[in-house]
Amino acid sequence: MSIIRAVIKNYRALKSADVRFLNGINVVVGDNEAGKSTLLEAINLALRGQLNRRAVQYELHPFLINVDAVSEFIEAHRQGNPIAPPKISIEVFLAETPDVAVLRGSMNSEKVDACGVSLTICFDEAFQAEFTAYVADPEALNSVPIEYYKVVWESFAGASLSARSIPLKTALIDPSNISNSYAANKYVLEIVRDYLTKPQSVALALAYRSMRGEFEDDARIKEINADLAAKQGVVSDKVLSVAMDTTTRASWETGVLPHLSSIPLTLVGKGEQNSVKIKLAIEAAESCDLFLMEEPENHLSHTNLGRLVSHLAERCKGKQLIVSTHSSFVLNKLGIDRVMMFNGINAVTLDDLPADTKSYFQRLPGHDTLRLILASRSILVEGPSDELIVQKGFRQRHGSLPLEQGVEVIAVGTSFKRFLDIARLLQLDVSVVRDNDGDPDGKKALFVDYEADETIHIHIDGDANARTLEPQLIKANGLQKLNQMLGTDFTNKAEMSDHMQANKTDTALTLFESSDALTIPGYISDAIR
């Protein structure tokens, strides 16, 4: 059993998202604000009806609804063109198998015949009168009336759902969200409880209960209670005594603390805690079909992360794993072909890429692509010397290095088109800076496919005599200026050019570090903007 698609409307950061998933491993990457965690949370919500490990009915708050949708609602009422209160809708489509056939139907937003579940958080018409009063004064409106909202959880067959009625079992593993030690304990204990077999948990509960009994039978406690009994009439007419809490809420979970090598879990290092939580959760969730995991890299050293990710890949075989990460290491280890580049609206997998580009990146270390995807803008250059000149030019223009402004400068060799294929799918803002190699028209023609892409900008200089970066720099700055900056005394441009090209990176570094201003060739300057 696996999920194949999630369609999300108005849930927190996700105004409207439509994401498709692969069988097996999916690695969700995206910007900090893209809503990766929200995506995982939404899927878990629709499949389990839970938020923060509690039934969603008890966890409703106004900020669950997308802020833009809320503003539209408020604005519409203020403008005198009122609209219905916004609603959250999460639809999860499942791959059709006999186990989930009962979830099949067309009761989804697209009216398509599919297996799936939908969770809607919407205004409850039972509160029409209250709502009328609520919107009576549009100027005072500042939120949605979440207290008049209800949760509707149904299959695509229109049947009301309970956690038991969804055959696909999901585990959300989000250790990073657990801030205080009490919650961490509770989390681990829940996992331990899930892990124990039925007889084991009965034995544990019995042992705990009889331990409480022994407490009361202890001679010292009996003595104390006898003493307290003598106080009858002082604090109450009834007999006062002490005993272990035997109410139902005092189950073993509240009195037992998990230990690692005899050290209470809460006192073990954060990284180890995290790793234990993830591994325990996976063991406990043996019967799960889908794991949703947030940023397993948190608090872990490189080696430990390596071990954890190998463990993950091993234990989740045959199941579906959706993991969000900021770590290129996690991505590389789990397989770059499983990457899902999520931008808050849709997700592009490398499956959508041209086949040759896909296999190219499967062989390539992943981090270059992640940089491209996560940057607000990228400038693609050929090599380190181009990169240094772009960096210098950028700092001269904007007063700070590109990275500080979210602009990545990435040296891609001659693989421009591979990166542009990704950029095109994600509509990333990308500028290409490339030598004309003495054939401006021929080089420009290489990029003719991308002319229609508004976010892709190609910068190749038209002067066939200035074939590469170095002649271009000489042309822009003159021999004297460069001699001065480089500490050389070449008497003609050809010699200077040969020198610079023979020592590409060194000369570029010297120019970059020089406090003197460098005139940036036009085609590079255009790319810097």
Add this chain to the structure above:
Amino acid sequence: MTQSGNRVVLAAAGSGKTTAAVKLACENPEKRTALITYTLNGRNELEARAYREFGAIPPQVNISTWYTFVLAHFVRPYQNHLHERRVDTINFERAPASRRRFRKSQVARYYFSSAARIWSDRATDFACSLIDETGGLPVSRIQGIFDRVIVDEAQDLAGWDLELIEHLLKSAVEVVLMGDHRQATFSTNDNPKNRQFSGEKIIDKFAAWERHGLVQTAHQSHSHRCVQGICDFADQFFPDCEPTTSQNQAFTGHDGVYLIRQADVKRYVETFAPQTLQWSKTGGARVGSPLNFGDSKGMTFERVLIYPHAKFREFLGSGRMELGGQSKTKTYVAMTRARQSVAIVVPNNFTPKVGEVFEFDN
């Protein structure tokens, strides 16, 4: 043709039909089975039998009422092809005349009493419209969920129910219809569709399906419950049916069907302690805690005492069977409730053509 095993099982009263249905559903863990009956009482009875016989309702078995089944699998899953608002419930009231003039194309007003409530006698009509509208999606869906559908009390199916059953008969799902047209006492459905097959005449529909190769008919013509005397007497109501063979060999010294003079009723009740059954509350004082004929369906008593209605009494006097419709089927039900004896109350001066008047020995 009926390679899928579709069948109609015509079961005489007391033949253990309900138990057979439960066993059929529960015994094979490989076959995902929907076990369906018409009424809530019937469903409770099926559940109780499953617990009694198997200790639990096995996971492959889903027991529900007909309407729950229709709503869950034939109305809601694709309803938005005809009606957006989720259908929450069935409206079991009779649609008022003012609501009956709408055309089918006026979907919301034709089928629904309010946006979320569908008229009970139009629910299966709506289901069949959805099947047409979606090119059969609900049928293809149910094939993925159940291997077999067993309908207990199948004689209660009426109107568009029969069309929906026909869709199932033509699907890959195995359909087993268990029932007894002689006990067709239940009528919630006044949809004009298939009126010619209402009540006991549903047997004609079963026969038509058999002619078209959609089902095979099997008979369970034995009764575990009633002694032979009771079987023979009740069989007079349906002379065209196979005679019922009793498998009740118990002998109490007072077994079979008797007519009891009004004057002897008190003493008879003191002697034999029968359960009183009546056609309806009207018609004078009754002894004991009487049950109406229709309500006694599915029940078993050691002995019963029946207060007949006028037509029944006339039959006893003339020997001419002029009962029809529910007065016939409900009387058949009442007659077949007892294991050992049925006593029918007659006037003191009654001269019977059918049956013998019981005389106390002293």
